[in-house]
Amino acid sequence: MSTLLELAAESRGGASVVLQLTQAMRAAILNGRLPGGTRLPGTRVLAKATGLGRSTLVEVIEQLAMEGYLETRQGAHTRVASIDTHAGARARPSSVVPVRSDLWVLDDPPTPVDIRAFRTGLPDLRSFPSQEWATLVARRSRRPISHDLSYAHQCGLPALREALLVHLRQARGVLAEPEQVLILPSAQAAFSVLAQACVGPGDTAWVEDPCYPGIRSVLRSRGAAVVARPVDHAGITLPQEHSAAPKLIYTTPSHQFPTGVTMPLPRRLDLLEHAARVGALVVEDDYDSEYQYHGHPVPSLQGLDTQGCVAYVGTFSKTLAPGLRMAYLVVPQRWRALVETIATVSGYAVPVHLQLAMGDFIAGGGFQRHLRRITSEAGERIQLLAQTLQRAQDPRLDIPTPQGGLQLCVGWKGETPDTDIAQRLLEAEVMALPLSSLCHGVQRQGFVLGVGLVPKTEIESACGRLLAGLG
Structure with a gap:
């Protein structure tokens, strides 16, 4: 009691x-x-x-x-x-030991935005068209009966697929039908779906070296044998000798990450011929091709594909914001049914009202206006970054002429490892992603510098801190 x-x-x-x-x-x-x-x-x-x-x-x-x-x-x-x-x-175990798996490791873990100069991977989040986006979302949210709120069209609403495909045809030369377009929460989700579709334990997959680290996380989770193919002045290289045929080839041909090189037509045709011959699926990651500062962007690799071996991946994370959780995947017709099934089983879906708002944003011309504004601003920043570093005339730095993208890959010929310098620069509130951390074969030295978050007015002072930190 x-x-x-x-x-x-x-x-x-x-x-x-x-x-x-x-x-x-x-x-x-x-x-x-x-x-x-x-x-x-x-x-x-x-x-x-x-x-x-x-x-x-x-x-x-x-x-x-x-x-x-x-x-x-x-x-x-x-x-x-x-x-x-x-x-x-x-x-219960006697102690609380975290459960881990060697197959599931984050190669590119998300981190908070504490330093703006020169963080990579993010656009200018302050340029997000908040008012226009809020109006579009509110209008669609107020009229829920105007669209299907059931489980139908889990891989993408027809209105957004069609509007997006019109944009991709005009801007990127993508050739497809609306049913080949899938709307997914992220490019990473697209990579995961494609890897599940064509890669099993022990299968060979090619990635660029250096490359985006997130793709290695996906392929490792599938138990794939990941082969790092060196990148030269024309992008990913093809082997001259006989080697294990890949099931998947990952590439960023329009603006290689992180080096920034563009794959020329002869290499593109060789890659397509090789993929068709060995039966590989080419994953074209077109992550930031909208940022082109001289002439028009080079058309997509997908637009050259006549054998149905290229899957095209794009995202709104670099043009709008990662927080939207919206990307797109254009798959060859023969892969469509399998990829849609995997995406549905995996639960990859984007909220209906956000899809409709995005469709309105693209069809109404808002997206194009936004692109013109942000690419102009990013172009001015990256040009100022390159010019400021060039004026320093430091013989240890190899500074390329920026052609596009949101980051500049600067070579380093100094004695101190780039990883040590990057750690030192954090104390000066400068982020410089070490190039060697993205390499898996030949360890190149350098720094990948992003301009998405740093205001133009802060670039010269941030460069001063960077140069002082080189020692």
């Missing part, structure tokens, strides 16, 4: 008394404070002793009896059920 009185006293105030007392009695039974076989007084006696309403106590006892913590019989006292309270303790 005393234990019940204590539990009742502990359960007063705050949230529901029924909920609190139920939780307290559960815990007391499991930890032995209320031993099995303990007889509970009648609800009238308990109500008088505790000051709680009888209906409250009845509700608590009925709930615990239903869950198996109490035993009630007609004409007999309610008793605490006989439960082996040590079973759970025996099943």
